[in-house]
Amino acid sequence: MTQMLAGACPECETPLSTPPMIQGETMSCPECLLTLRVDEVQDGTLVLQVVEVQLRDWGQ
Amino acid sequence: MGGKVAIVADRVSWEERQLIDRGPEHGLEVEWVNDEALCLGDEDADALKSYDVVLIRSRSYTRGGLLASLAEAARIPVLNTAAVIQACENKLALRVLLRRAGVPVPDFRLVLSRQDFRKALAELPFPLVLKPIFGGMGKRVTLLRDPDTANSVYDYVEDLGHAFEQACLVEPFLGGGSVRCLVVGREIVATARFESNGTDWRNNAAIGSHHSVVERDAPITRIVDAVVEQLGGGIYGIDLFRTGDGYVVNEVNHAPGFRAVATTSGVDVASAIGRYVREVLG
Numbered sequence: 606m607t608q609m610l611a612g613a614c615p616e617c618e619t620p621l622s623t624p625p626m627i628q629g630e631t632m633s634c635p636e637c638l639l640t641l642r643v644d645e646v647q648d649g650t651l652v653l654q655v656v657e658v659q660l661r662d663w664g665q
Numbered sequence: 666m667g668g669k670v671a672i673v674a675d676r677v678s679w680e681e682r683q684l685i686d687r688g689p690e691h692g693l694e695v696e697w698v699n700d701e702a703l704c705l706g707d708e709d710a711d712a713l714k715s716y717d718v719v720l721i722r723s724r725s726y727t728r729g730g731l732l733a734s735l736a737e738a739a740r741i742p743v744l745n746t747a748a749v750i751q752a753c754e755n756k757l758a759l760r761v762l763l764r765r766a767g768v769p770v771p772d773f774r775l776v777l778s779r780q781d782f783r784k785a786l787a788e789l790p791f792p793l794v795l796k797p798i799f800g801g802m803g804k805r806v807t808l809l810r811d812p813d814t815a816n817s818v819y820d821y822v823e824d825l826g827h828a829f830e831q832a833c834l835v836e837p838f839l840g841g842g843s844v845r846c847l848v849v850g851r852e853i854v855a856t857a858r859f860e861s862n863g864t865d866w867r868n869n870a871a872i873g874s875h876h877s878v879v880e881r882d883a884p885i886t887r888i889v890d891a892v893v894e895q896l897g898g899g900i901y902g903i904d905l906f907r908t909g910d911g912y913v914v915n916e917v918n919h920a921p922g923f924r925a926v927a928t929t930s931g932v933d934v935a936s937a938i939g940r941y942v943r944e945v946l947g
Contacts, residue, residue: 627685627695629677642676644699656676664726664754664801 611652614641623651631656667717669699670942673723679924683720683935691939693750695720700728705735710808717946718742720900720938722920726754726799729920742821745899745919752896753919756798756834760914768891769913771906773836774842779829782819786812787833792838795822796828801918803869808838842868843915844879847926847934848901850941851893853931856881876929888912901936902926 612621619636631642647653670693672681676695688695700723703712713719719736723828733747752759760770774785786910796806809815825831842860846853858879859868868874887905892914902921905912923934
């Protein structure tokens with residue numbers, strides 16, 4: 606059975622549960638739809654940060 | 666012979682995840698390093714010291730070249746090199762470099778003002794394409810079918826906040842899609858044809874285009890080899906247009922997305938990159 610990771614959206618505080626993710630991967634908050642990046646995984650808990658969907662100087 | 670690799674990017678997307686997953690097959694320990702939190706500059710800074718090589722995968726064309734310069738200054742091998750990134754991120758600089766070396770590129774005019782724009786419209790036949798010198802993912806690349814629309818479009822260019830953003834190229838529209846060649850080291854590892862999906866004339870993968878298999882023939886190999894001869898070995902997405910006179914190089918991406926090409930061609934591009942990184946490390 607896959608071990609789930611837990612966290613909360615830093616914007617709307619909705620509790621989140623996900624299959625394993627690694628640092629740097631992103632997900633959408635199902636409640637507020639913001640894009641969240643996994644900055645750390647500490648003992649099965651995700652530390653999430655809101656990131657832009659797109660920046661003006663993206664080009665590669 | 667170390668094998669610790671930093672993927673410098675602002676997030677881990679499909680390509681970065683593939684590189685991380687395939688790393689161990691090539692004796693590499695690949696980690697994501699946040700490109701917005703390195704604070705480089707001190708040559709003895711800890712941020713990248715523990716890595717044997719840095720893969721620049723920043724989507725930001727502002728960040729990639731700057732970070733590569735400082736990583737190199739700290740004596741850490743970087744792929745691609747700062748010089749290559751700086752050549753590729755500037756569409757004009759790259760075209761000048763290639764054209765001077767006899768590598769075919771589309772005809773173009775540099776447009777820095779309304780006066781330049783008017784002259785470009787007079788010198789080149791419609792339909793034309795207006796594109797920013799710094800930019801990618803098809804953003805702001807505009808198809809100009811007639812002079813009336815063109816002049817109105819340029820009103821918006823003039824309204825952009827900075828001359829850096831206003832610097833554009835105008836070039837003939839070479840329809841029919843493009844051929845994307847993924848180069849790792851000095852070899853083409855995968856190719857695919859990118860065409861409009863019918864809802865947007867542009868064919869960038871980021872916009873949502875149609876992809877198909879394309880045979881890697883001698884003309885493709887010849888022009889790609891000529892590009893690599895100028896840039897040196899590296900990891901490139903080389904975009905070609907086909908014309909009546911053969912292929913021309915539209916642009917070279919220095920941190921190429923490869924999901925579409927890998928999926929279309931069936932080639933494991935991430936493993937090819939892993940092998941190349943291993944080769945670079947010795």
